[in-house]
Amino acid sequence: MSGKKFSQDHEWIEMDGDIGTVGISDYAQEQLGEIVFVELPEVGATVAAKGQFAVVESVKAASEIYAPAGGEVVEVNGALDDAPETINSGAETTGWIARIRVADPGELDALLDDAAYREFVSGLED
Amino acid sequence: MGPQGSDQQRNRTVSESIPPKSTPLTEFNRSLGGRMVPFAGYEMPLQFDGIMAEHNHTRSQASLFDVSHMGQIRVTGTDAAAAMETLVPGEISALGVGRMRYTQFTNPQGGILDDLMVTRFADHLFVVVNAAVKDADIALMRGALGTDNVDVLEDRALMALQGPAAAAALSSLAPAANELSFMEAAAIDVGGIDCLVSRSGYTGEDGYEISAPSVHAASLAEQLLGHPHVAPAGLGARDSLRLEAGLCLYGHDIDETTTPIEAALAWSIGKRRREEGGFPGAETIQQQLRDGAACKRVGFLPEGRAPAREGAAIENQDGQEIGQITSGGFGPTIGAPVAMGYVDAAFAQLDTAVNLVVREKRLPARVTKMPFVAQRYHKS
Incomplete structure (x- = not known):
């Protein structure tokens, strides 16, 4: 968990070399409720930091997922096609959405570390 | 992460501009852990345990919904019905x-x-209208019936108890409720509280709508939730349930630009009224009954798992736009996306193949009979 960085839009990224695994936070899945569909990005697509790169749909609504850092999509979590609810059971683990070859690791400096994100989220709760 | 589509943005704008009103059950809903949202000017529970869980509980057991935001009106006068x-x-x-x-x-x-429900009691009509337009409805009724004959029941709560266990749950407090059939109503004592109870609802399931004095609303809700098969449910499940039941949501599936005939609601107009007219727009409605309407509300089952939501364009096989989705989402009981919308009459036949345009992708779908989930009303 400690290696993850979070955006204030509730996405996370965890780096392994220049490859970042991206998903939505546990707080985000809790807010969305039961996930019924995930529109995954195309492998090979180029995404910009804060650009829309996936859509997660709950029973109630569709939500855009923004890339926490820019780069090329190198892998997607195809298991979400048949089991989108995996995001509910493991938003920050098995429910990852895609892997991105991050073009500029410096973009991660703007993100929150685990402790800072948890504090940010606790400030959002009623 | 951020909301997609214009609908959420529109709702947000409305919610920011006017502070929401409470219902007699707002505090009670909050005490049950309801996630409260502004809706039609009221602070209402979107969900308690989760939309899907509440949806499934309603279909398998019974759920209690606060619908006190809706307008309850008592109409009197010698010629009230006319x-x-x-x-x-x-x-x-x-x-x-x-x-x-x-x-x-x-x-x-x-x-x-x-759209509204009208119930005849011995000495008055009891009318239930949608929250978002109730002020206009009241003005309209006062214009036709006289201000003194249109009494807005501000001091009453309205709850819906819906699901196959609803009859057992309500009958344990009020045996007379068991005697009602679908679309019947009576003044009934429920656990010592004077209520107006109708066997009706908005989920496609057997169930009741219960009008109770505001001061007793929380006590009544508590008694109903005391039944082991009854759990609270919010607006989210109410929407997915009514969508699967093929029922219209005012302001989305029907509005000032759609007629009852286009909306596939001709069944709600009786023979005498079709022949005699005498209501606003009768000429147009009678002409559409005779010749057919140019467009029609139909259901769709999209292939695959991606929901097609309100505003999605409907295209024919040649890529021409033939209509728009007015309600759509994931149907938990169906286990797949469901949608409804209007198409040109030429494309309204069952099984017509169309494409629904979602985020610039074309999802194949077929015109499908509604309701998507069989209605299970208690008919005599």
């Missing part, structure tokens, strides 16, 4: 005591100003 018929195409005059009807307020073009 006067109401000048506003709606439904048969009101021949409605027996203790019976209720679904109908619509229409405008001179035949468009729908609101």
